[in-house]
Amino acid sequence: MKFEAKAAGRNCIMRMSEFELLSAREQIAKLYQQGVYIGKSKTQRFVKLLFQLDSFYVEIDYVSYRLAINKIYCTESTAILDEYLEQIEVEYLVG
Numbered sequence: 001m002k003f004e005a006k007a008a009g010r011n012c013i014m015r016m017s018e019f020e021l022l023s024a025r026e027q028i029a030k031l032y033q034q035g036v037y038i039g040k041s042k043t044q045r046f047v048k049l050l051f052q053l054d055s056f057y058v059e060i061d062y063v064s065y066r067l068a069i070n071k072i073y074c075t076e077s078t079a080i081l082d083e084y085l086e087q088i089e090v091e092y093l094v095g
Helices: 016-020 024-034 078-087
Strands: 036-042 047-053 056-064 068-075
Touching (some): 024 047, 036 078
Antiparallel strands (some): 036 047, 047 056
16 A cells, blocks of 8 residues: 655645745745745846745745845746856756
């Protein structure tokens, strides 16, 4: 008999649709606890942080860095990485 754990926990994989149902406060907590930080991007109005959480990416647009959130954007597309590619140090990713 195969047993599959359904309890919420660190080893459970979260789907993007589940993440989007969380409040903004819960989303931020989840990203800072379990997400992988990818990079930061600045525009005149916003500071954006990009994280990977399981099989999707989450970009947080802050009006004031880490104080006021403008938008939280989720995607499974790797196209969002384009803006951050110069920041990613590839030599640390390949062994």
